[in-house]
Amino acid sequence: MGSPIPPGVPSRRLAPQPANVAAARSFVRAALDGVDPDVVQTAALLAGELVTNVILHARTEAEVWAWQVDGQAHVRVADRRPDRGLVPHERHPYATTGRGLALVEELSSGHGVHSGAERKTVWFELWPGAPVPPLSPWETVAPPAARVTVTLNDVPYALYGAAQQHWEALLRETHLAGAATDGAPGTGTGVSPRDLVVAQDMSHTIGACMTAAVEQETPDSSTLSLRVAFPADSAGAVATLRRVLDGADALAQQGSLLTLPALPQIRAFRHWLLDQIAGQLSGGPATAWTLASGVTGSVSRDLGPWDASEAEAAQVPTVAADDRNRIIAVNEAAAGLLGWQPHELVGQRLTVLMPEHLRHRHVTAFTSLLLTGEPRILGRSVPVPALHRDGRQIPVRLAVQTQEAVDGRTVFVAQLSATTAPPAPPGGPSDDRPATRPAASAGLPPATPHRTRAALRAGTAAPEWLELFADTGQALAGTLDLDEGLRRTCHVLTRSLADWCTADLLDEQGRLVRVCIVHRDDRVTVAGEHFGRFPPLTADARGPLPRVLRGAGPLLLTDSPPLGRGHSRVDARQRALVDQLGGSSAVVAPLRAQGRIFGALTLVRVRDEHPFTRRDVPLIAELVRGIALGVDNARLHQSVHSSAEQLQRALLPTLPRCDRLELAARYLPSRSTAEVGGDWYDAFLLPGGETALVVGDVAGHDLKAAVAMSALRNMLRGIAVDRQEPPGDVLRRLDLASHTLDQRSTATCVYALVRLDGGATVLHHSSAGHLPPLLITPAGQARYLDGGRGVLIGMDPDLPRPSACEPLPPGSTLLLFTDGLIERRGESLTDAMTRLGRHAAAHAGDPLEVFCDELVIAFGADTTDDIALLALRPTAPGAPA
Secondary structure (H helix, E strand, O other): OOOOOOOOOOEEEEOOOOOHHHHHHHHHHHHOOOOOHHHHHHHHHHHHHHHHHHHHHHOOOEEEEEEEEOOEEEEEEEEOOOOOOOOOOOOOOOOOOOOHHHHHHHHOOEEEEEEOOOOEEEEEEEOOOOOOOOOOOOOOOOOOOOEEEEEEEEEEHHHHHHHHHHHHHHHHHHHHHHHOOOOOOOHHHOOOHHHHHHHHHHHHHHHHHHHHHHOOOOOOOOEEEEEEEEEOOOHHHHHHHHHHHHHHHHHHHOOOOOOOOOOHHHHHHHHHHHHHHHHHHOOOOOOOHHHOOOOOOOEOOOOOOEOHHHHHHOOOOEEEEOOOOEEEEEOHHHHHHOOOOHHHHOOOEHHHHOOHHHHHHHHHHHHHHHHHOOOOOEOOEEEEEEEOOOOOEEEEEEEEEEEEEOOOOEEEEEEEEEOOOOOOOOOOOOOOOOOOOOOOOOOOOOOOOHHHHHHHHHOOOOHHHHHHHHHHHHHHHOOOOHHHHHHHHHHHHHHHOOOEEEEEEEOOOOOEEEEEEEEOOOOOOOOHHHOEEOOOOOOOOOOHHHHHHOOOOOEEEOOOOOOOOOOOHHHHHHHHHHHHHOOOEEEEEEEEEOOEEEEEEEEEEOOOOOOOOHHHHHHHHHHHHHHHHHHHHHHHHHOOHHHHHHHHHHHOOOOOOEOOEEEEEEEEOOOOOOOOOOEEEEEEEOOOOOEEEEEEEEOOOOHHHHHHHHHHHHHHHHHHHHOOOOHHHHHHHHHHHHHHHOOOOOEEEEEEEEEEEOOEEEEEEEEEEOOOOEEEOOOOOEEEOOOOEEOOEOOOOOOOOOOEEEEOOOOOEEEEEOHHHOOOOOOOHHHHHHHHHHHHHHOOOOOHHHHHHHHHHHHOOOOOOOEEEEEEEEOOOOOOO
16 A cells, blocks of 8 residues: 555645645645756646545545655555545546546556545555556455446447547546536536535446456457446435536536536437436346437447458448548448549548539538537438549449447447449540449458457467468458358358357348358258258347347357247247257357448357357457458349449430530439330430430339330330420320330320520420429529320320420529429428428529539438439530530
8 A cells, every 4th residue: 555654754634625736735845845847847737637536536534644765666555435446447538537546557666555444545656766567456346235237238348448438538527517606516517516526426436346246357349248237226326427418418518517428429328327226227138228218310220340451352332531620441342443543532521522512511411410419310211312532423322320339438430332424525534333232252361340450460370270361351352152151151160160050141131031040060950940040130139149139249159048038939949949950159240330230140169168258249240240241242243233333324314515514413223223224214305406304214123124214215215316306295105115015014204495595595395294394583583384184104195285484594504303302201292392392492593513412412412213304504605515
C-alpha cells in the first residue's frame, strides 16, 4: 500500500466542491517545494484527478497528504466511502471522461488503494529517474452479498464500450452544466440532484459489474454472452439512470451540453442494456441483443469491431469515413469504380466522391446527424449519383451503416452497388466495367483478417491452423458447385478440427437448408431426415442456430440445455442430430459477408477429454470468415444478377441530341430482386424532325416481361417511323400489332411528339392507361397533362385513342415516369401524385440532370419496383441545348 504516512505530515481537508480541485493542486505543489519541477507538476496533476473522483463519485470530504523523501514524491487522497470501490476504465483514446485512474497508472512509479473501516485511500508515488514498473491492477472492494445474476446474450463489446463512454460523458456534462449555474449539480438542466446522484452511482456499479464479468470471458471475442451479478435492489436505480440519460440526450440534441447526442446505434444499445438489467432484476426474461425488437437498421449486422483491413479486403465497393467526414479506408472495388487508387482517397473529404449539387446537402445531413443523433439515410438503400474522377456521374445505390471501432470511435461504413444508367452519348465518356463483384480467384486461400494475422505474428497460431486456412480455401476454389465445395470444406475441418461438421445455407425464400453433414468416420451413416430444408424459423426461437442466423456468434457450446420454452423445431432437429452422432462441445459460427448472414457452420467434438474452449473461438471465427467469403463468391457466381443487370443495361437506349431540347433519363432497377423488368423509356428522332418520347410498363417483373417490353418498344419505333401520325393513332396501331402477336400481354404507355413550330415548342401526346405526364413551369407551378387518355395496350385494339396538344414554354420541364417512382403501400395514388408534383416544382430551377437526381433520391430509396423516368426541357431559340 506504499510507504506509510510519516508522523507530523500535514494534510488538507477539502469539501466536495469543484473549486477545491485547484486547492488540492496548490497544496501538493507547496508540500513538495524543492522537488524536481517536473515531478511536482505531475504530482499536482494526478492529485487533482483523484480529488475530482472524490467530488464526482464519493461525494464526501477529501483529505490530501503530500510529502517527499530524497526527491521522491508521495501523495495520498482519501474519501469517506470505503464501500465504493474504484472503477478503472479501458483506455479508449476517444473517451471524454474516465481518464483519472488511467493517468495515475501511466505516470506514477507506484500506485494502489487501501480501504479501511472509515475511509478509502488512493496513493501514488513518483520516483525521479527510476524506471516505471509494469502496470498493476487496482485493488477492488468486495461487493455486497445480495446479488442477482443477469444474463446478457450476444453483447457486441465494442458497441458496449462506445455506449458506456458516451453515457459517462452525458452524466459528466449534466453535472457540470448544473454546477456552472452555481446551483446543485444538475439543477440547471432540469435533472434533480438526487436523480443525478443515483444515476452516477448506478453507472459506476454497471461499469464495475460488467468489467468483472468480462474478465471471465475471452478478451478478444467480438460478442460475449455474459452472466453479470448486480445488486439485487438496483432495478429502480437502473430505471433512474435510463431516465436521466434520456433527458441528458435530449439536452445534447438541443445544444445545451458540451457533448454530442447519442448516435442511433448507441441509443438503441443503451436502451436494450438498461432495460435488460432492470427487467431481469424484476424477474423478467432475457432477450439477446441480436433478437431485440426495434433496433435501428443503421446498426451494422457485423457485430465485430470495425477493422480497416476487413473493409479494404472486401470485394463489394466499400468506403469508410470518420466523424470528421474524412475517408479513413477504401477498397480497390470502390476506388476502381470511381476512377481512383485507394491511397489517393484516404484522408480526403468524403465530398470528393459527390457531384457538386449534392455536397452541401451531404454536409448538412452529416452535421445534423452528429448534432441531433437523428439519421436520414442510415440503414436505408438510397439511389444517388457518385462522382467519377473524370467528372462523369455514376448512378449507385448507397447503404450506410455505423460500426464501432475498438478504440471507441464510431465509423460510417458505406457500401456502393452500381445501378444501370443510360449509356453515354456518342463521343462521351463511357464505363464498360461490370458493376458486379468478381468471382474468387481459383486456388487462392481466404483472406486472413487482422486478429488472425496478429496471432500468427505473435506465434499463437499453431501450424495446423495455417494449413486449415489454406486447405479450406482450396476446397472451395476447387469446384464450381457450391454444395460440393461445402462438403469438401467440411471434410477438411473434420480431419483436424472437429469430429463432425454441418453446413447450412439460407435459400432465396429465407428458409434454412442443411447442405451437408460430414463425420470424421466414413462408416458413420446419417439418416436422410437430418438433411434438406428446416422448418420455418420463428421470431421467438432462441436456440444457438437461430441466434447465429440473427447475428450472434460464433457461439461456444459446452453443454446441451434441455429443450423447453423458447426452443423451436429447428432446435429439436439439432438436438436429434446430436443425440445420434454425439457431442460434448461445439462452435456454431455464422457465414457472414457484406453485412448479411446467409448460413452457418457447426463444428462438434464428441470426446470430453478434448473439448472446444474459449481459446479456440477467435481462430475459428477467422477461419469461418474466410470460408464465408468463398461461399459468398460462389453464390454470386451461380446467381443471375450479373446477367440480368447487363441485359437491362443493354436494353436502355441512347438519348438523341436535339436542337433546343434538353433530355435526361434515369432507370433504377428494383432493389428487392435481381430480375429484369418491364419498365422502359425511349427517345428518338423521326424523319420529319419531331422528337418522340416514350415511357411504358409491361405487366410482370421477370424475363418474360423484359422480352415483351423489348418487343413492344421495337414495334413502337417501327410504327412511329413508318407513318407520321398523331400519337393516339400510333398507339392504336401498336395495340393492334401487340394483340395480333400476343393476346395475353398488357402494358401501359405514354407516347409523345415534341414539335418545334417557329419559336414555340408543342407537345402532342396520348396515354394508354399510363400515369399522365407532369409539366412544371419555370415559376415552379406543376400540373398533370390528363388529356389523350385511353385504355391499356392489350385490352381492345378497336377502341379509338385520342391525342392531346400542349404548348411547352421555354425553361419548363416535362416529366414522363413509371409508377414505381411514386406508388407506395398505404398511400393513395392521388396523394402520391401530389407529393411528386410538389417535390418536382421545388426543383424546377435545377439543371435537368440535377432535377432527375433529386427525384430519384427523394422517391427511389424505399421502392420495391423498377423506376423509369424521362425528362425534357425546351430552351429558348439560340440557347445551347
